[in-house]
Amino acid sequence: MIRIEIITIFPELLEGPFSHSILKRAQQKGMAEIILHNLRDYSDDKHKRVDDYPFGGGAGMVMMVEPVFNIINHLRSQRQYDDVIYTSPDGELLSQPMANRLSLCSNLIILCGHYKGIDERIREHLVTKEISIGNYVLSGGELAAAVITDAVVRLIPGVLNDETSALSDSFQDGLISPPVFTRPATYNGWPVPPVLLSGNDRLIQQWRLEQSVERTKQRRPELFSDSKQ
Ligand code: ADE
Numbered sequence: 001m002i003r004i005e006i007i008t009i010f011p012e013l014l015e016g017p018f019s020h021s022i023l024k025r026a027q028q029k030g031m032a033e034i035i036l037h038n039l040r041d042y043s044d045d046k047h048k049r050v051d052d053y054p055f056g057g058g059a060g061m062v063m064m065v066e067p068v069f070n071i072i073n074h075l076r077s078q079r080q081y082d083d084v085i086y087t088s089p090d091g092e093l094l095s096q097p098m099a100n101r102l103s104l105c106s107n108l109i110i111l112c113g114h115y116k117g118i119d120e121r122i123r124e125h126l127v128t129k130e131i132s133i134g135n136y137v138l139s140g141g142e143l144a145a146a147v148i149t150d151a152v153v154r155l156i157p158g159v160l161n162d163e164t165s166a167l168s169d170s171f172q173d174g175l176i177s178p179p180v181f182t183r184p185a186t187y188n189g190w191p192v193p194p195v196l197l198s199g200n201d202r203l204i205q206q207w208r209l210e211q212s213v214e215r216t217k218q219r220r221p222e223l224f225s226d227s228k229q
Contacts, residue, residue, distance in 0.1 A: 002105060002156055003033045003079075006145050007071055008112040009050055011036040017146040026159040034149060039063075042071040051117065063118040068111065072126050075109060083129045084109045085148065086122070087141030091130030094148060096171035098131070102148070103155035110148060112141035174223055178211035 006014060017023065018034050026032040040048040044066060051061035072084060082105035092098070102108065111127065123130070133144045153159060155166050170176040181192040195207045216224045 001031055001033070002103065002153065003035070003107045004110060004149055004152070005035045005037060005075055005108070006110045006112065006149070007037045007039055007068070008142055008145070009039050009114075010112075010140065010142055011038045013140075013142045014146055017150070022154055022159060023150060026153050026156065029158065031156050031159050032153045034153075037071060039067050039071065042067040042074070044070070051114075060117055063114055063122070065119040065121045068119075068122050068126060072109065072111075079107055081107045081109050084111065084127050086111045086113050086118075086127040086130045087133070087144035087148070088113045088130050089132045089135070089137050091132040093135075094131055094133045094151065096151075096169070099148075099151040099155060102152045108152075110141075110145045112145050114140055171223070175212040175216045176220055176223065178208040178215070 008014060014036055018027070018036075023032070023034065027034060039050050043050050043064075049064070050067045051063050054060070054062045075081065083102075085108060087110065111122070131144070131148060133147045138144060160166050166172070168177070181196060185192050185197060193207070195203055198204065213224070
């Protein structure tokens with residue numbers, strides 16, 4: 001069971017991704033609890049403001065420290081958290097090993113960032129881990145929070161029907177997955193590789209491993225060299 005509390009100024013943006021498919025099932029089965037918090041609810045300001053002009057001038061607004069402090073303090077008064085994650089392009093790049101480690105946590109907070117827009121004191125004093133989902137800039141951290149949550153929750157034992165299937169994912173062994181096929185065996189003159197129809201499990205597993213190695217060398221050579229280190 002993992003509990004993930006997401007702090008955002010756009011909770012509606014995140015309702016969709018968590019109410020379908022695997023993430024929905026994980027919550028229904030009690031294996032994950034994903035809680036959305038609207039940062040505005042923690043603003044002491046009478047207009048519920050959560051951002052203000054930057055000291056020293058410059059473009060854009062800055063997320064204020066106070067509402068973030070209020071909510072994190074409130075959450076921490078109820079339980080201990082393994083990490084307070086801030087989504088930011090400056091953070092450590094999300095990877096499968098990082099998702100594996102996070103899936104062992106019990107309680108996480110994810111603060112959805114706004115690039116160039118969050119008071120540095122939040123990062124200095126409240127955040128314990130900064131994560132980027134890739135070397136590009138999103139307009140907010142909500143989509144990154146959804147990606148992190150999905151990558152982590154699907155690893156919780158029992159969330160996927162076939163427990164071995166997360167282990168055989170691409171990247172788990174430093175290799176990308178082999179190709180898969182389903183019926184019909186020939187479509188439009190395009191045949192399925194005959195070995196998959198052979199019924200010989202040893203040959204099939206050998207073929208899959210060869211395909212994985214070959215694909216990784218061709219498409220993601222850096223993964224291949226990493227996995228050999
Ligand atoms: N916020 C904006 N861009 C981001 C990124 N690439 N990863 C995580 N959070 C972000």
